[in-house]
Amino acid sequence: MRWRPSPTSGSKTPLRGTVPDEFLVKLRAWVDTRFTSRNCSSATRGIGPGCTRKLIQTTKSALIVFEFSSFRLFSKFHRRQMSVIFLGVALVLVEGMAGNEKRISIYSPVADYSLNVIDRDGREYVGLLEVLEPIGSVSAKVDHENWKLRFNSIEAQFTNGNAHARVRSKDVDLSARFILDNGRGLVPMDSLVTLLPQFIGIPVVFHVNSRRLFISEAGTTYTAEMNKSTPGKLVLNFSRPVNPSISTEPGKLRMSFLRDPLLPSGPQTVTYNEKEISSTTFQESNGAAELTITGSVPLLASFSNDGRTITIASAPGAAPAAAPVAQAPALPSTITAAPAAPPVTPSAPPATSRFIVMIDASHGGDERGAALSDKLAEKDVTLAFARRIRQELETRGIPALVLRDGDATLSLDQRTASVNAQHPVLYIGVHAANNSSGVRVYTAMIPPDLGPRGPFLAWDAAQSSSLGISQLSAAVIVTELRKKIPARTLAGPVPPLKNITVPAIAIEVAPQGRDIADLTSPDYQALVATAIATGLETMKPRLEGRR
Numbered sequence: 001m002r003w004r005p006s007p008t009s010g011s012k013t014p015l016r017g018t019v020p021d022e023f024l025v026k027l028r029a030w031v032d033t034r035f036t037s038r039n040c041s042s043a044t045r046g047i048g049p050g051c052t053r054k055l056i057q058t059t060k061s062a063l064i065v066f067e068f069s070s071f072r073l074f075s076k077f078h079r080r081q082m083s084v085i086f087l088g089v090a091l092v093l094v095e096g097m098a099g100n101e102k103r104i105s106i107y108s109p110v111a112d113y114s115l116n117v118i119d120r121d122g123r124e125y126v127g128l129l130e131v132l133e134p135i136g137s138v139s140a141k142v143d144h145e146n147w148k149l150r151f152n153s154i155e156a157q158f159t160n161g162n163a164h165a166r167v168r169s170k171d172v173d174l175s176a177r178f179i180l181d182n183g184r185g186l187v188p189m190d191s192l193v194t195l196l197p198q199f200i201g202i203p204v205v206f207h208v209n210s211r212r213l214f215i216s217e218a219g220t221t222y223t224a225e226m227n228k229s230t231p232g233k234l235v236l237n238f239s240r241p242v243n244p245s246i247s248t249e250p251g252k253l254r255m256s257f258l259r260d261p262l263l264p265s266g267p268q269t270v271t272y273n274e275k276e277i278s279s280t281t282f283q284e285s286n287g288a289a290e291l292t293i294t295g296s297v298p299l300l301a302s303f304s305n306d307g308r309t310i311t312i313a314s315a316p317g318a319a320p321a322a323a324p325v326a327q328a329p330a331l332p333s334t335i336t337a338a339p340a341a342p343p344v345t346p347s348a349p350p351a352t353s354r355f356i357v358m359i360d361a362s363h364g365g366d367e368r369g370a371a372l373s374d375k376l377a378e379k380d381v382t383l384a385f386a387r388r389i390r391q392e393l394e395t396r397g398i399p400a401l402v403l404r405d406g407d408a409t410l411s412l413d414q415r416t417a418s419v420n421a422q423h424p425v426l427y428i429g430v431h432a433a434n435n436s437s438g439v440r441v442y443t444a445m446i447p448p449d450l451g452p453r454g455p456f457l458a459w460d461a462a463q464s465s466s467l468g469i470s471q472l473s474a475a476v477i478v479t480e481l482r483k484k485i486p487a488r489t490l491a492g493p494v495p496p497l498k499n500i501t502v503p504a505i506a507i508e509v510a511p512q513g514r515d516i517a518d519l520t521s522p523d524y525q526a527l528v529a530t531a532i533a534t535g536l537e538t539m540k541p542r543l544e545g546r547r
Contacts, residue, residue, distance in 0.1 A: 107214050226272050244291075252294055258287065262282075356401055360427065362430055416496040423501075440507070440508040441478050481531040
């Protein structure tokens with residue numbers, strides 16, 4: 001911080017604008033990473049430069065206030081030290097702003113999207129242009145106190161401070177006054193039920209309390225069925241593919257549906273007469289729907305049927321969840337759905353890992369992967385190797401789970417969210433190739449400019465805290481492979497390694513020689529899987545030490 005004498009009293013006063021430039025560079029990069037899946041002023045996925053500027057300006061203003069109120073405490077720090085302090089404070093401020101945002105989610109045959117909700121005069125408002133933009137051609141202009149909107153061929157006019165509007169040359173009443181804010185037209189959120197049919201010609205259904213609006217949208221329904229196997233499995237079948245974010249805690253697994261128009265097809269809470277899984281609860285809040293599965297053991301979710309089926313089962317080797325401590329405050333029976341998983345990750349794994357190895361057969365479903373031959377797709381080879389690796393691990397007493405145990409289409413986001421939610425001791429991605437020989441074992445390649453930023457890491461550096469043990473695991477496995485197969489370790493941009501918080505490697509299996517038939521040979525699959533399992537058996541004490 002710099003100081004100058006006050007022209008009136010001679011006392012020292014802080015000089016405005018002393019937030020270091022390098023801090024703003026770091027903050028902007030962090031904001032761009034942190035908010036890649038949030039909406040600012042449009043319904044498109046991402047954040048534009050204007051949105052970033054607003055966040056930085058807001059944060060910088062807050063920091064200047066912080067600087068004035070705290071100058072006695074920090075006057076002895078040098079500029080570099082102040083930069084670190086300001087960065088930490090900024091991250092908390094921006095994270096707090098993001099976590100408290102109100103959202104409205106809109107579902108239509110054209111697009112499913114979410115927008116921020118603004119509080120004005122004790123009411124909730126939303127930008128009308130942003131609501132209409134994803135579903136048609138829209139433009140707006142300001143004429144003094146009037147805001148003129150054109151949607152496709154329909155014209156409308158709103159007046160600042162007036163609770164009446166003209167749409168299709170007809171008067172439309174709003175539930176509160178229209179607000180013109182720097183050229184942006186804000187309408188009361190609950191007036192969308194009246195306004196939107198005037199533009200699109202069809203009625204809408206609005207769940208006001210949860211801020212979920214359905215435009216000619218029947219919604220996605222689901223059925224829940226307990227599989228009477230031992231242990232029991234809960235099979236959720238959805239009417240169309242879904243992509244929830246998943247989080248877990250002792251005895252609960254939560255799936256949050258922000259972009260999916262999920263609706264209950266029966267009672268909101270269904271109970272089961274099963275020891276491992278006791279109930280499923282549906283609730284909706286803040287623009288999202290949430291399914292909470294309650295059980296007595298740690299639970300895992302796996303996807304199949306192109307994202308239309310999610311199977312919930314107990315984790316291999318899972319023990320019953322610990323009973324609550326006596327006299328501790330009771331947990332609420334329902335919890336508001338959280339926003340989608342943010343692209344900023346704590347610098348260490350956020351929860352204790354369970355000793356389970358998660359094996360991810362790459363590609364699947366609509367994604368065939370590489371064409372290894374005229375008839376052989378990579379997705380089939382990776383699944384065969386993943387299953388064989390699981391078999392070899394389990395014969396050694398190492399619990400293992402195949403993330404894609406069928407021909408299902410899983411996005412990278414789904415894979416990453418599932419792994420980070422389950423906290424295995426090791427993630428193994430499985431790939432196949434025909435342009436080399438032997439096995440390559442990859443670890444993450446993390447950009448050098450994405451190092452620690454206070455207590456946080458950028459999403460693309462989530463692997464940083466586990467990279468050392470990942471590299472050691474890769475080296476041990478390659479040592480075993482080289483006893484019979486050509487193998488080497490590499491660092492490479494293999495998704496989703498850099499986004500995973502736990503130790504993570506990827507193996508790429510090619511034929512042992514030049515014959516592509518090696519990839520489907522049970523003997524070759526067993527040779528590779530045995531070497532990997534033997535290497536992990538050697539690594540087991542080190543991996544257990546991280547739990």
